[in-house]
Amino acid sequence: MYVAVKGGETAIANAHRLLADRRRGDRSLPSITIEQIVAQLGLAVDRVMAEASLYDRAIAALAIRQSRGDMIEAIFILRAYRTTLPRFGYSVPVETAAMQVERRVSATYKDLPGGQLLGPTFDYTHRLLDPALLQDGPVEQPLQRDGEQEPVMRVADILAGEDLVEGDGDLPAGHVPGDLTREPLEFPMPRDLRLQALARGDEGFLLSLGYSTQRGYGNNHPFVGEVRMGEVEVELELPELGFAVSLGRIQVTECQMITQFKGSAKSPPQFTRGYGLVFGQNERKAMSMSLVDRALRTAEFEEDVVSPAQDEEFVISHADNVQATGFVEHLKLPHYVDFQAELDLMRRMRREHEAKSTEEPGEDVLEAAQ
Amino acid sequence: MVSSVTRPASGIAPERRKAAMGLLAKATRHELDEAWKALPQRPDAEPVRGPETGLVMVRGRIGGGGQPFNLGEVTATRASVRLDGVVGHGQALGTDGEKARLAAVFDALLQLPEHAPAVERLLADIAARIAAEDARKARETAATRVDFFTMVRGDD
Numbered sequence: 001m002y003v004a005v006k007g008g009e010t011a012i013a014n015a016h017r018l019l020a021d022r023r024r025g026d027r028s029l030p031s032i033t034i035e036q037i038v039a040q041l042g043l044a045v046d047r048v049m050a051e052a053s054l055y056d057r058a059i060a061a062l063a064i065r066q067s068r069g070d071m072i073e074a075i076f077i078l079r080a081y082r083t084t085l086p087r088f089g090y091s092v093p094v095e096t097a098a099m100q101v102e103r104r105v106s107a108t109y110k111d112l113p114g115g116q117l118l119g120p121t122f123d124y125t126h127r128l129l130d131p132a133l134l135q136d137g138p139v140e141q142p143l144q145r146d147g148e149q150e151p152v153m154r155v156a157d158i159l160a161g162e163d164l165v166e167g168d169g170d171l172p173a174g175h176v177p178g179d180l181t182r183e184p185l186e187f188p189m190p191r192d193l194r195l196q197a198l199a200r201g202d203e204g205f206l207l208s209l210g211y212s213t214q215r216g217y218g219n220n221h222p223f224v225g226e227v228r229m230g231e232v233e234v235e236l237e238l239p240e241l242g243f244a245v246s247l248g249r250i251q252v253t254e255c256q257m258i259t260q261f262k263g264s265a266k267s268p269p270q271f272t273r274g275y276g277l278v279f280g281q282n283e284r285k286a287m288s289m290s291l292v293d294r295a296l297r298t299a300e301f302e303e304d305v306v307s308p309a310q311d312e313e314f315v316i317s318h319a320d321n322v323q324a325t326g327f328v329e330h331l332k333l334p335h336y337v338d339f340q341a342e343l344d345l346m347r348r349m350r351r352e353h354e355a356k357s358t359e360e361p362g363e364d365v366l367e368a369a370q
Numbered sequence: 371m372v373s374s375v376t377r378p379a380s381g382i383a384p385e386r387r388k389a390a391m392g393l394l395a396k397a398t399r400h401e402l403d404e405a406w407k408a409l410p411q412r413p414d415a416e417p418v419r420g421p422e423t424g425l426v427m428v429r430g431r432i433g434g435g436g437q438p439f440n441l442g443e444v445t446a447t448r449a450s451v452r453l454d455g456v457v458g459h460g461q462a463l464g465t466d467g468e469k470a471r472l473a474a475v476f477d478a479l480l481q482l483p484e485h486a487p488a489v490e491r492l493l494a495d496i497a498a499r500i501a502a503e504d505a506r507k508a509r510e511t512a513a514t515r516v517d518f519f520t521m522v523r524g525d526d
Contacts, residue, residue, distance in 0.1 A: 104450035144509035169432025192439035246392030248463035
């Protein structure tokens with residue numbers, strides 16, 4: 001219960017002024033620019049865009065600067081910003097098969113059309129601090145390799161020929177994709193809505209849940225069929241023209257996770273799939289998402305729900321870090337009246353308890369002994 | 371009923387216009403500004419709508435090729451202008467209203483035979499710049515391709 005209390009205005013105004021000072025910090029240092037955040041803290045920007053569910057690098061960078069690097073605060077600011085804008089419509093689905101690929105690796109096939117393209121990855125680095133970065137020394141240009149580049153074939157298409165792996169996800173004909181920004185969540189939910197919730201879910205939460213499935217809480221033995229990252233075209237249907245027009249390109253990361261499945265009454269033994277698609281460059285999130293997507297498909301494969309990662313209502317209800325931080329952090333707001341009521345109750349209970357124990361000392365001793 | 375002030379679009383094929391609008395969306399603000407300044411005569415563009423910034427919900431496909439799902443939103447800005455009796459539409463990712471307005475201006479100019487060649491030159495420049503950037507990125511990515519080789523185990 002909240003009660004309007006007056007008297008905090010000056011303290012709040014002064015606190016915000018102090019916050020602005022601390023955010024800026026030492027005035028003898030140059031202020032960090034939006035362009036610098038986009039260019040040099042790009043993966044932080046990508047994470048904020050993904051979990052805010054709003055792709056705009058400059059605005060995400062502004063939010064990071066405003067929030068002093070507090071990622072969830074930045075995500076919160078972006079979520080608030082998006083509510084101020086009208087919705088123009090839904091894009092034509094992006095085609096990840098036609099991606100301008102900057103990275104693609106497969107853990108299931110060594111030699112596959114398009115090859116293993118490492119791209120700009122932290123993999124195989126030694127994770128040793130680099131003292132050279134204390135200075136602002138010159139950085140070499142990347143190497144280039146000429147020659148014909150073959151199309152980067154989807155691993156799902158390579159496997160599809162043998163019919164040993166399930167196809168891309170189908171839903172009943174005429175199914176309209178659900179939109180959790182428009183409709184309240186209801187459980188159980190179709191897979192499309194789950195994927196929307198997971199795509200904006202907290203990376204740490206999904207990482208831990210994905211990890212839990214690997215450790216035995218969810219019956220998964222996954223392989224990364226492929227991870228790919230690069231740019232895809234966003235097209236919007238323009239009713240006044242009668243055709244779809246490109247708005248430009250966005251960077252996304254996609255993960256196809258493949259999991260063995262022994263079969264059920266409905267389906268033969270086959271490989272099943274989990275899917276991850278995330279704004280920006282973020283394969284940890286895309287991989288986690290694909291693990292959790294697969295774990296949540298228990299109903300489709302007649303699997304028992306025995307682990308947290310398989311519990312749709314638990315996972316989806318707690319994946320959103322803006323909701324989570326709102327409810328956790330509201331605890332620090334004034335609850336004076338609530339607490340006064342509880343305090344009164346506690347005093348009464350204590351009085352009754354004490355009165356009872358002085359009346360019947362024997363009974364208490366007996367209870368303790370049991 | 372055809373409005374007396376609106377000329378019909380000059381028989382421009384939808385595919386050509388779609389490609390042109392896609393390139394204008396990917397143009398930089400600088401490219402559009404410079405092309406506008408370089409025009410020998412700059413007709414007055416009357417605003418019809420916007421520029422206005424909003425959101426487009428980007429859709430993906432389950433499994434990459436299956437049923438659509440809503441991935442997340444992206445900022446986009448659109449504008450429409452009327453110019454010498456034709457209407458042009460501009461739209462692009464981001465929040466740059468002037469870029470969307472200029473894209474709409476060039477979309478309108480493309481429909482006017484006297485201006486189309488200048489717009490085509492601009493489009494060719496944008497396409498060439500994008501192709502060069504894509505090719506450079508592709509070559510940089512190709513340099514990180516793994517060339518597996520097999521260690522032959524000696525039998526003797």
